[in-house]
Amino acid sequence: MHLKQIIEEKRAWRAHMARVKALPEDYQLVYREIQKYIFKAGPVEPNASIDLLAEIVQLFWEGAAAGRTVLEVTGDDVAAFCDALID
Known part of the structure; x- marks a missing residue:
């Protein structure tokens, strides 16, 4: 993985999390729990998990x-x- 790609992925993740933080508080709480669940039981590939979280x-x-x-x-x-x- 090239440094440029890593930087771009970090920017995308920060933008994603900024969208999460702009949601109402109850949505943020449920999102954090879903995020934990997806990272533990979700798709094996990290990009698939991130795409699912974006959806x-x-x-x-x-x-x-x-x-x-x-x-x-x-x-x-x-x-x-x-x-x-996930299914």
Whole structure:
């Protein structure tokens, strides 16, 4: 991996996390738990996990914009929500 690629990936990750931090607090809390779960039980390739997390953030943004609670977006069983996304 080249230094330039590493720097670009770090920039992308920081931008991703800035989007997470701009979400409502309840969405941030659930995102952090999902992130832990995905990194432990998710796709083997790191880029696949990051892509999945980016999709979740987009889904959360849409839910927050629509005035829905985070559990209305994920359902009451957040682990089942994650498993469905991984499959």
